[in-house]
Amino acid sequence: MSEARERAATGPPVRPRGWARRHRGLLIAVVVLLLGAVLVSFRPWESCGPGLRAVDADEESVGSSYVCVGLNLDSGPMRDDDPLDPLEKLIKSRNETAGDNFKTIVVLENLAPDPKVDSQPFPFVRREIQGAITAAWPKNGPPGIKLLLANYGSNADHWRVVAEEIVAAAGAQRIVAVTDVGTSSENSRALVAELSRHGIATIGATVTADNMNTDPKGARIDNFFRVGPTNTDEARAAAGYIAAHGFRRVMMIQGVSKEDTYATTLADAFQNSSKVPVIFTKTYDVKPLTDTSRETYLRGLFSRWHNDICGAKPDLIYFAGRGLDLGALVAALAGDGACEGLDTVTVMTGDDASTLAGKPLQLNKDISVKLRYTALAYPDQWDMFAADPAHPTYKKNHDNFVAEFTGTHGFPRGNCGTVPR
Structure with a gap:
């Protein structure tokens, strides 16, 4: 019998199945495990949004395995179950009505303080954000103001990220000033100095350290202003x-x-x-x-x-x-x-x-x-001006200020303003 006929009679030779085909179930399980490990490592669903970058966090302390640092351009959440989410949504809704001829103010703070590291409690940070919202959009305030939050993390460790993002967005967002600045520290000094180098003004609403107006090398920082005393x-x-x-x-x-x-x-x-x-x-x-x-x-x-x-x-x-x-x-x-x-x-x-x-x-x-x-101000101090003929308008101006800002956006009266630190 010829070779061709022999092949036709017996059919094609039977080849043994490869390892992958013989262990298909095991291979699928390994792939799933590897994919799960990759997802756990990179967690793509935890995107921080434009202007922000994710950094590791102590989940036990802040309730999230990550925190977003940088400039929150979309006013989205900056960690799991972000307790600032209602305020961020309020900011987003007001920003969307600012129109085309707007100016932007950036509020700079550690927006997810860690009790194991940081000295400021979260309720104090929340009051600062409420105060900034009230100042940006009072009852009869002019239109055209946008507010953006910037987070530099614990100890302002991620100040370089914040500086890069603010500088990059300054033109498109028409940033006119960065305010609050958080706490007095070496990192916050470096951040203010870097923004100044790029022509961005900063206002230290809550910083009192004597050296905050100088950079780490001791040179005076241009375009830095503080509200409180030293x-x-x-x-x-x-x-x-x-x-x-x-x-x-x-x-x-x-x-x-x-x-x-x-x-x-x-x-x-x-x-x-x-x-x-x-x-x-x-x-x-x-x-x-x-x-x-x-x-x-x-x-x-x-x-x-x-x-x-x-x-x-x-x-x-x-x-x-x-x-x-x-x-x-x-x-x-x-x-x-x-x-x-x-x-x-x-x-x-x-x-x-x-x-x-x-x-x-x-x-x-x-x-x-x-x-x-040494408190910088207290509500009752304005009462002394009422009977002082040398300052006839002080009490009236204060009362007008309180009427304009108190109760705005439903915030409690006690949240009016912040003090330097």
């Missing part, structure tokens, strides 16, 4: 109060983080201004924490200082540190046992104590604590 002004006011009220044994507790220029310049300013000698000083720093919050860590640290403070017997403690840290100190002073010969102590600090607004403090326990701070 820490030197606050320290001088505190020193005058201390001397006038007869305090004689003054102790100082100060934050010494090089990044936190609010605390360091406030401490220096008080040392230079105090008319009463500082008899005792203790310092603290907060390193990156992994298993506890900043407040809890400092509550334990200040508790360990209790015996030292009892031994020093100060009648006043000047606290050169953040408001959140002050809350931990007050809790330790008042609640960690009585001191022989120290029944009452006054604690004085700078304006960052305002971040504790709305948070109850237990001041009268084992030791009675009297808390004082």
Whole structure:
């Protein structure tokens, strides 16, 4: 039989199935697992939107595995279940009605503070955003204003990203100013200096560190303006109060983080201004924490200082540190046992104590604590102008201001305005 006939009779040779075909189910499972790993790593559904970039976050602390940093051009969410989402939607809706002849103001802050790292509580940040919305769109405000939020993350670590995005969008978005600037720090100084280098003005609504108007090299920053006084002004006011009220044994507790220029310049300013000698000083720093919050860590640290403070017997403690840290100190002073010969102590600090607004403090326990701070303004102060013939219009102007801004967008009356820090 010929070879052709033999092939025709027996059919084509039978080839064994390849490995992939024999283990098709296993191969599909491996592909699915690999694809899942890729999706978990890159999480494409978590796109942060134009002007923003995703960075890793502590999900336990901020409720999200990522946070968006940069300039929020679309006013979308910046993390999982973003608690600022209602405000971002309000901003987006108002921006869409600004028309063609608009100007844009950027509000710069750490919009997702991490309790393990940051000193400002989230409710304070939310009030800042509400204040910015109220200022941009009051009851009878002119049209043509847009508002954009910028997030530079914890410790302003991502300030370079923010600077790049603001500079890139400045022309198309007609950005006229960047305001708020968040907290006084080395990173925020660098950011303000970089924006100035590109001709963008910044307004420090909430920064008081003496060196905020100079760049990291010490050169003066052009086009930077601050609303509040400096820490030197606050320290001088505190020193005058201390001397006038007869305090004689003054102790100082100060934050010494090089990044936190609010605390360091406030401490220096008080040392230079105090008319009463500082008899005792203790310092603290907060390193990156992994298993506890900043407040809890400092509550334990200040508790360990209790015996030292009892031994020093100060009648006043000047606290050169953040408001959140002050809350931990007050809790330790008042609640960690009585001191022989120290029944009452006054604690004085700078304006960052305002971040504790709305948070109850237990001041009268084992030791009675009297808390004082150099507030920049308070509502009742305007009443004194009503009967002052030298300032006949001050009270009227203030009342008109309150009427224009209070209650706008349904925000509570107590959220009117912010204070420098």
